[in-house]
Amino acid sequence: MAAFGSxxxxxxxxxxxxxxxxxxxxxxxxxxDCVCTVIEYNDxxxxxxRNYSNWRNMSDEED
Known part of the structure; x- marks a missing residue:
């Protein structure tokens, strides 16, 4: 039996x-940010x- 798929x-x-x-x-x-854009993750x-332009606003606990 042969099966064909596309x-x-x-x-x-x-x-x-x-x-x-x-x-x-x-x-x-x-x-x-690039990875989330590619996989369409927008949570x-x-x-x-993902806000790399404002990286200085990250707290010490976050970075």
């Missing part, structure tokens, strides 16, 4: 130009960890 994927190229601050925590936050409780 799997199709659709890709869309997208991007934007950003400036990431030269701080390790900001770079990690940028990476997290409110992680939003502050």
């Amino acid at each position: 799997t199709e994927f659709e890709f869309q190229r997208f991007g934007r130009t950003v400036q990431v601050p030269d701080a390790d925590i900001a770079k990690v936050m940028y990476y997290l 409110n409780n992680i939003r502050r960890y």
Whole structure:
């Protein structure tokens, strides 16, 4: 018995130009933002960890 299947994927190229601050925590936050964008994760409780432009506003407990 033979089975045939088809799997199709659709890709869309997208991007934007950003400036990431030269701080390790900001770079990690940028990476997290990229991953969350790709997997379409938009939960409110992680939003502050994705805001790499305002990395200085993180408390000592958060960073």
